[in-house]
Each structure stands twice: as structure tokens, then as C-alpha cells.
Amino acid sequence: MADLQQWIDNNTYHHSQFWDLEKLVREKEKQNIRISLCLPTLNEEKTVGKELIIFNSELVNRYPLIDEIAVIDSGSDDNTLEVAKSFGADTYLADDILPNIEKKKGKGENLWKAIYQLTGDIIVYVDADISNIHPRFVYGLVAPLIYRNDIKYVKAFYDRPLAVSGGARSSGGGRVTEILIRPLFSLFFPELTAIIQPLSGEYAVRREVLEQIAFPIGYGVETSHLIDVHHKFGLEAFAQTDLDKRVHENQPTQALGKMSFGILQTFIKRSKALGIIDKAEHEKILRQFQAQEDHYQQLKMEIVEFERPPMITIPEYREKFGREQ
Amino acid sequence: MEYKDFDDLTNHLPGLAKKMRDFKDILLANLIMIGENPAPTFHEEQRIQFIVDRFTEAGLSESSVDDAGNGIGVLEGSEGENSILINAHADTVFSDKIDHTLQVLKNTVIGPGVADNSLGLAVLVSIPLILDELDIKLKNNLILLGGTKSLGRGNLEGIRFFLENNHFSNISAGLCVEGVELGRLSYSSIGMLRGEITCTVPESYDWSRFGDASAILTLNEVINKINDTRLPSRPRTSIIMGSISGGTSFNTIARDATLGFEVRSESEEVVNDVGNTIKSIVMEVTSKTGDHINLDIFAGRSPGGIPYAHPLNECVRKIMKSLNIKPRLAPSTSELAAFIDKKIPALTLGITTGDHINKKNESIKIDPAFTGLAQLISTIIAIDGGFCG
Numbered sequence A: 001m002a003d004l005q006q007w008i009d010n011n012t013y014h015h016s017q018f019w020d021l022e023k024l025v026r027e028k029e030k031q032n033i034r035i036s037l038c039l040p041t042l043n044e045e046k047t048v049g050k051e052l053i054i055f056n057s058e059l060v061n062r063y064p065l066i067d068e069i070a071v072i073d074s075g076s077d078d079n080t081l082e083v084a085k086s087f088g089a090d091t092y093l094a095d096d097i098l099p100n101i102e103k104k105k106g107k108g109e110n111l112w113k114a115i116y117q118l119t120g121d122i123i124v125y126v127d128a129d130i131s132n133i134h135p136r137f138v139y140g141l142v143a144p145l146i147y148r149n150d151i152k153y154v155k156a157f158y159d160r161p162l163a164v165s166g167g168a169r170s171s172g173g174g175r176v177t178e179i180l181i182r183p184l185f186s187l188f189f190p191e192l193t194a195i196i197q198p199l200s201g202e203y204a205v206r207r208e209v210l211e212q213i214a215f216p217i218g219y220g221v222e223t224s225h226l227i228d229v230h231h232k233f234g235l236e237a238f239a240q241t242d243l244d245k246r247v248h249e250n251q252p253t254q255a256l257g258k259m260s261f262g263i264l265q266t267f268i269k270r271s272k273a274l275g276i277i278d279k280a281e282h283e284k285i286l287r288q289f290q291a292q293e294d295h296y297q298q299l300k301m302e303i304v305e306f307e308r309p310p311m312i313t314i315p316e317y318r319e320k321f322g323r324e325q
Numbered sequence B: 001m002e003y004k005d006f007d008d009l010t011n012h013l014p015g016l017a018k019k020m021r022d023f024k025d026i027l028l029a030n031l032i033m034i035g036e037n038p039a040p041t042f043h044e045e046q047r048i049q050f051i052v053d054r055f056t057e058a059g060l061s062e063s064s065v066d067d068a069g070n071g072i073g074v075l076e077g078s079e080g081e082n083s084i085l086i087n088a089h090a091d092t093v094f095s096d097k098i099d100h101t102l103q104v105l106k107n108t109v110i111g112p113g114v115a116d117n118s119l120g121l122a123v124l125v126s127i128p129l130i131l132d133e134l135d136i137k138l139k140n141n142l143i144l145l146g147g148t149k150s151l152g153r154g155n156l157e158g159i160r161f162f163l164e165n166n167h168f169s170n171i172s173a174g175l176c177v178e179g180v181e182l183g184r185l186s187y188s189s190i191g192m193l194r195g196e197i198t199c200t201v202p203e204s205y206d207w208s209r210f211g212d213a214s215a216i217l218t219l220n221e222v223i224n225k226i227n228d229t230r231l232p233s234r235p236r237t238s239i240i241m242g243s244i245s246g247g248t249s250f251n252t253i254a255r256d257a258t259l260g261f262e263v264r265s266e267s268e269e270v271v272n273d274v275g276n277t278i279k280s281i282v283m284e285v286t287s288k289t290g291d292h293i294n295l296d297i298f299a300g301r302s303p304g305g306i307p308y309a310h311p312l313n314e315c316v317r318k319i320m321k322s323l324n325i326k327p328r329l330a331p332s333t334s335e336l337a338a339f340i341d342k343k344i345p346a347l348t349l350g351i352t353t354g355d356h357i358n359k360k361n362e363s364i365k366i367d368p369a370f371t372g373l374a375q376l377i378s379t380i381i382a383i384d385g386g387f388c389g
Helices: A004-011 A021-031 A045-062 A080-086 A107-117 A136-147 A175-188 A190-194 A221-233 A253-273 A315-321 B006-035 B045-057 B114-133 B157-165 B215-227 B268-289 B311-322 B336-341 B367-384
Strands: A012-014 A035-041 A068-073 A090-093 A122-125 A153-157 A168-170 A203-206 A238-242 A285-292 A295-302 B061-065 B071-075 B083-089 B108-110 B141-147 B171-180 B184-186 B191-200 B237-246 B256-265 B292-301 B346-352 B363-365
Touching (some): A004 A190, A004 A238, A012 A136, A035 A045, A107 A122, A107 A221, A122 A136, A136 A238, A153 A221, A203 A221, A221 A253, B006 B114, B071 B114, B083 B114, B083 B367, B108 B114, B114 B346, B114 B363, B171 B184, B171 B336, B215 B268, B237 B268, B311 B346, B311 B367, B363 B367
Parallel strands (some): A035 A068, A068 A090, A153 A238, B083 B141, B083 B171
Antiparallel strands (some): A122 A203, A153 A203, A168 A285, A285 A295, B237 B256
């Protein structure tokens, strides 16, 4: 297994490291890379306009980092597409892309069809429900791909502890991450525990990677990406960027149950295909992370779920209660 | 782009208004990034830093923060003999505890402070880019000022500090930019006194003494007496009782109650007379009730301004006419008063239409803002071209 602490130290960034957008654009132009931004939407009229204004103004007009912005919609009931069009985005209905293929509904479907519809060498996916949108949501993810050829997939994570009263603070993902994904990864894919927020909806990926991986159309898409990219290219292909705070509407617990169910299906399918779930032995160390000042530390905790046999098998018990074996 | 004379400029105005739509993204992006930073009066630092960064990015000389916390950028003119000062106040009435997330719909932006005055400030920082894109070169220096400590107890401290201490040789005209209301044309300031009256029931209240055992009732008596004050109909005078707070619950006697008020008059003498009357009322009610009543007058303005027929005023009315903007003439107690005190011809202009001003769901309309922008840019060109006297 890779040295996770070393990976964290080398491949974890903070968006402020990439503040010099002029330099970033120069480097991008030198490499002649084309970058596409995809906003997958479903009923996001309240937030999509703001995202488009910020990205167009700051990362298309002011600093030409993005070459193309597209909204790919799952069939919103509200005015998402109308609002997006009025703020200058290319808008598509997912159903209209690759029309000869059987239609499916789901965020993963939009992300997958973006690979066909968009032309960039790098595609950045940003959820359209972020209310504190800022250009960092794009440049923070794209920059590691521009500056480092060995990186193929950059994942966002959030909520850096800027004001902690000394000591450390747990660096968590959401509830599903900490309760489901991290324990599962600790058991079967311990290297992937180094990804601090495996379910974050914002990531930038090279086309040559995207075209080689499958896309579950629903909740499992982020989990399957991590497992597949890790399997094909190893942990070294990943980087992650701290984008500070992300403000969005919280999901009710019931919705998290649905999400977990979808993710588990994807996880089991992947694990079976890779022959991992059938292994008699699995890891017994739970890997979590905490933020210590300005870097992230791995916390390893051995949790062995030892099982006691039925009491009837214990001779002292049988003797005391006069039980026959 | 250069205009021969004022008629040439007004002939081009409809086209200019259309061109302003090209700046939709930059204006709204500035609005979002400014508006989502809270800036209660006395705590405008985040916004000021943002606008100064923008000025620096636009290559403006002397982009800096002065000792009063104002954000300043200077677009140097080709001749630079005179300077035009464009001011937008940076503070809002909203606390930093309030969620400042803005919502952008097709033709509306909603959120606290979006109209008063995040939009004004967004326009201010967009000016250098707009002038550059339109290839407009000014002869005079253009000073862009994001003013701090303007509202309430701030009492125009930022703009006053700048006007008192700047080293620019000749500020020949001033424009104050407010997010709303398009058509606003303020060229005079009325006399004003602003203050608070706070009634407090003493800790060791003698319940047997004459008086009302509630700060609210005491304040009520003060209010009634102020209300009974006879005000002259000429010069026009009014007392605005703007806010009231007090007490803690249904069943507890209120220990504190506060009234926020403003006296406004066309005459400075009348403002002072009414101020003295309020002082007498406070003393009278204090002696009657034994409650502690504090009168705190913390802001004031002197009446004045430029005449209706002033060339700057006429010039802007013609620009408004060419852009089909209906002028709404109204005196102001905003930053205009600071210009008036310094005898600098100045106006306050609004950019767009809005709703729910100073409420959390404050909103502005996007489309009219392009006309408002055209009005402002053409006014700058007209002043710079010497078309306004």
C-alpha cells in the first residue's frame, strides 16, 4: 500500500496556492489545453445563474481559463434552462445528446454525456446548487492538472478549519462519507481513504481518463470513479484541493439513506468484479483524517470486531446451568 | 471614443445604453462578490479590500485604503488639471450575522443590501473596465471612492475624511452612486439631526414614586410630547420617528426602550430649534418620572446644494431625457451633504429599480441597470468634456 501520509502531503492542495490566475492561464496556453466546464442540473434556477455569471466574468472574460461552459439538464420542471440561457451558457437536455442510446435519468447520465458533447481536454464538473460560488471552484481543481502532468483526476474537499483553538479537528466529509464510504474504503480500498471527501460533486478530469471509465447514472458515480481510476492508474493519478466552504442545502436523513443504498450497489458491483469482496481477509484499520494547523494527518484506528461464540459452547456455562453440549 | 459636443453625446446615448449590456457579466459578478461580503457600518474592511484589489487589477494608480478605511482608485486623466470624484458608500444596514447569499434570477437579484448599496459599489468598480472597453479617455482624473462609515452613526465619516485630507488639487464635481432608484436626481441636502432617545428604569426603582414603572411608557410620553410639537409648514420641516425597540417579554416590565428619530428641515435654524425642543422634552419627562432618559444626537447635516438651474443639473436632466428616464427630484441626506459642505457641485444618481429596500429580501432589477449605467457613464463624459459648465 502507498504511503498515505506522503501522498496527502504531496497531492493535497489549497485553492489559495493557485491565486495567480495570469500565470495559470499562461501555462494552460503554453500547453495548448482546452478546458470545458459542465454544470449538471435538475431544478436549479435559483443558483445556476449566479454560477454562470461568476465563471463567465472571471474565468472566461477576465482570465480565459475556461473555453466552454455547458449546462446539461435532466429535464427540470423549473426555469433552469431559461435562466442558464439568459446568462450565456450552452444548454442541453441530456435526452437530446446521443439520442439513439436508450434514455436514462440521473446526474451520472449528464456527466457521462458531457464527455460526448463537450470538447475540452479537461472537463470540470461543478454542481449547480452551490450558493457561495467563487472562481476557486474551477481554478482550484484545474490547476493541479495544468501544473502536473502526472495528475489525472482532481477532487474537491471543503471546510478547512481556519480558526481552531489549537490542536486538531476532525476533517470530515458528510454523513454518508463518514458512516458508509470511509469504513468501506478502510476495509477494502484503504488507499482511497486518503481522499478526504470522496463524494464531493466537484472534480476536474482529463478526457483520456473519463473516456475509459464507466458511469453509474445515479448516486454511485463518484464512488465508482474513485475505484475505477484507482484500479487503472493508481493513487498517484489523484490530487485533491481544499476549496474552503461550500454552502448548499442539506439533505434530509431519508435522502441520505437512498444515496447510501445506491452507493452500496455500485460498491458491491465493483468489489465483486475486482474479486475483493470475496477475500477472506480484509483490512482491520479504520483510516480517518484530522486537520492539524495547515496540513492533514492520517488517524489509524484498529477496530477488530471480535466475535464470541454461542455461550452454550463454553464448558463453564454448561456446567453451571447443567446443559448438555 | 470622443464626442464633439453635448448634442453629439446625447445623440449617441441610445447606442451607449445598448452597449452597456455587454458588461452584464462583469457588473453582476462584481455585485455578487461585493454583496456576499457583509459590511455593517464600521466593519466594511472585506468589501474595501475587494474593491481595491479590483482597482489594482484594472491598473489604476494610487489604489489604496486611506486612514478612514475608504477604498480609493484613481484613473489618471490625460490633462489631470481637475478631478471628478465618484463615490459609493460601502456600508449597509445589515449585521454580519445575517446570511448575505445573493440569489440571481433572470431579471432580478435578491439579497440583503443588494440595492443599498452593493450595486452602487459594483458599478463603481466596473467603471474602469467599461471606460477601457469603450475606449473612452478622460482629460480629468477620475477618483473612485468606496466610502466607509456612511450610514447611521457613521455620519458620513469616510467621505468627509477623504474630502478633508486628500491631496488632489481640484475636485471640480462629485457624483454619488446609489443602487436605487433609477431617475433619482438629488442636488441638494436638507438640514438634518439624527439621534436616539433611550429610557432606562433605574435598577433600584422606588415603586411608590410617581412615574410609570416601564421604560416603554416613559418613552411613550416622550413620543407624545414630540408629536405635539408644532412644526412650521414653511420652511418645510418634519420629524421622522424611524425605529423603536424595548423590553424583553410579555410579562416583564421593560427596563429599556429606545427611539431612533431624525429631524429634517429646509432651514438649519429650524432643525436646531426642534433639536432644542426635544432636549427640553427629555428633561421635562426625566424630572417627572425619575427614569433615566438619554438623548444622543450623533449625526447632522446642513442644508444646501446646487440650484435647479445649475449647468451640472441641467446637463444630467438632458441625459435622462435622452435615455427616457423620468427624473425624480428629491433632496438627500446622504454623502451629497459632504460635497455640499465643501462647496463642490455634486449629484446623487440611482442605477436601477428595486424593492424591499433595507429588508433581507431587498431586490434589484437587472435590465434597467444598463440604462442607469449609460446615464452614469455619459454624465462622467459630459463633465469631463466640459459640457456641464
